[in-house]
Amino acid sequence: MAMMRYAEALNAALREEMTRDPSVFMFGEDIGRYGGVFKVSKGLMDEFGESRIRDTPISEQAMTAMAVTAAMTGTRPILEIMYADFIPLCMDALVNQASVFGYLWEGQVNMPFVLRTQGGGGVGTGAQHAKSLDSFLAHIPGIKVVAPVTPADAKGLLKAAIRDPQPVIFLEHKLLYNLRGEVPEGDDHIVPIGKARIVQSGKDVSIFATSKMVIEAEAAAKLLAKDGIDAEVIDLRTLRPLDLASIKASIAKTHHAVVVNEGWTFCGYAAELSATIMDHCFDDLDAPVMRVAMPDMPIPYSEPLELAVIPNAAKIAAAARRALA
């Protein structure tokens, strides 16, 4: 184990996988000489050279199509899209190419690429650099979506994503890069895609959260504990495919569910979780599923306004209390 930051854990995963497999290479804007806006690829160009760590011009559409083509032709590309807000520019390659080529050609092509990006708000980056578009991506059959929260999961899930034969969208959060935690060293630390993590066990209410909202859910659980409410916090880790077994087991125990996602409310990832829970756990529910998500509005540039609209621990705790009322 080594204590490292989230960004360093990602860097370690990239270094290990690029060392292990010469077909792994990475490209994106400012990832080479500059080491990435969030320093995830720091030092990798010096170590692996300009052919395996490539700086590209600003064209997310071309970059995503490149990732698809490179993956089809036998390499394992890792594409960094600097902000999740630019994901709409990548959509055609994801929706009409990456997700369907395996099907169209009867499994004759694999699509082993990883699209890394980061989203989320809370630091005054405004309406074009703070969004969480998780539901856009998790909506596409044939594409896996993961969103690690801890440095250990960041490393283990990135290694799993690079080795996966299908396209994997790897969602980071700009407020997680400096988070420190113990990270297992070495090649064999793989976190399987599709497995949730029980952050803390509880008996009264289940809080299912994604990405940075897991941190808020943990803080909410501390607020609730002061009132004697024993909350279970579950980090979904993988948004698609969903770990339904963990969700069902938790609700069978607590009978109350709060779902939390930083994306917009309407047609959002939280809505999908809520509907899935009602499909599978209806008779176990003792209250309606409570949804905590971003209001349907642009993210304000003003930091006080931004903090007022982003889901937080207080809103999650209020939702849990409402479920338990």
Added chain:
Amino acid sequence: MANPIRVDSAGGEYMESVVVLEWTAKIGDAVKAGDLLVTVETAKAATEIEVPCDGYLTAIFAETGTEVPLSAVLGLIGVTVEDKAFEGAVAPVAPAPLTPGATAESPVSAAVSPQGSAANNRLIASPAARRQAVHQGVDLRGVRASSPTGRIKLRDLVQVPASQTYGLQAPALSTLPPDDHGPLKIYRSGPKTGTPLVMIHGFGADAQSWFPLERDLARSTPVIRIELPNHGQSPKRRVGSFANLARDITAAFDALHVDDAHIIGHSLGGACALSLADIRPRQIASLTLLAPGGLGAAINGGFVDGLARASRPESLGPWLRLMVADPKIIGDDFVVAAMASRADPTLRAAQQQMARDLFPDATQGFDLRAALARLHCPTRIIWGRADAVLPWQQALAAPGRIGLHLLEATGHVPQLERTDEVLAILRAQLREGVSS
């Protein structure tokens, strides 16, 4: 009867609770309709609530400063100074105060508009509480909701007095076989695919009694017949209460693993079908009830006891003929065949016990009218106007959206006496249930 003062008329703002700011009258004051009575703070503004009718302010449930859900009763206007009688009055419990940071625009959106469980006569209980009530054999109408939402939750079911449970006190007959807790007998016929029709027969009958309908329907529809416990080839066991019987039926239905099914039930099987549709509403495409039980207290007790006890064709025949408007259609051969299917004395003893448990003192010991009112699937009730077992007038308990087919000169078994008419109604029902 006092009139409630409610908040819900305060405006259509998007809000879930209000804070009481000021009462302009004291308890005991005479008040006039239209006068300002209480001011509440909504999400956007202060709203004034007027006196709904002339009378006296006889109760204040929400004092100044209290936060209450939107549809809470704030107080009562009595006809007299003493009048505090109000059906379903529940003093509102203040919900947990909103945590700082949880603004009124908080995207916590799954909250229901809270309704008291008495609202619209519709019982409001969580799915988990409903399931638990079935397991405990508890009638939820006797359970008080502790939540400010008015919804009955699991915690409300922990300590329910025995007097609120369905009768479990009937002594057991001594000749009963030991309880067999195996699964109920299921018969399948017809095509393998398509939305199936699940049939539940009545007391004293068995799955074979569906033959007139089944032979026709199974040509085009998958047919699944469930046999009640203590009937036909199903296991014999003491059911004790209707709630337990409903649980047996639900378990048998769940074991079918069907996403969607049309349900038809006759008599006691109709009551079972109705409770199944109440417990598993999402899986029911349509419901057809033939002279169903559970819609009133009255039942021909002599018939139930006589049918269960009859050990010879001579004693069975008169009761079978009571079931039809035209006794000539029950010939001696029919009676002998029916007796042969009831030859097992332990079956008859088990059915007698079941009759005592479900129909104590010639009374239907269970009431499903609330469940009938809750139904959303296409539902039809078919009843013979010459029914001598269950009075057809019980069909009138059905809400207006439920179709009633009250057949002339027909007894308790319309599917036997009016096979073609019942088939025509059922085919229409299957079509409607599929398209909806």
